[in-house]
Amino acid sequence: MMKKAIFPILILILSLVIALGSQTFLSPCVHEDGSFGSCHWAGRAMLGVGILLAALALLSWARKDAYLAVMPAALLGCFIPGTLISLCKMSAMRCRSVMQPAMILLCAVIAMLALIGYAVNRKSNK
8 A cells, every 4th residue: 555655645745846946946047137038937837837746646646547647747847948938048047057957857757656656556456
């Protein structure tokens, strides 16, 4: 039983790191004049993805097929910073050097955990 419950817990924790981190310690660039660029919106989108993934993690506790929804949502999160929403042009900027790699890594780990969790639950149901 604990083996099955560990995957939603890990996904929930990492999802909250995405949601909270995208607005705090993993946030995109802040301009000195108070303005913000498109990387600001990438951070906001990652907040939404983090909240969605957290909700799906809670749902996967009750419904084991919810892992199938976690995987594409996590993969979407991989493509938001830099691909779907452009970031600053300079590679030394915070959005490119901190936010983008962290969000891609966290989302990829969540997608892998969802795949493994789905496989473990499917195997134990047979």
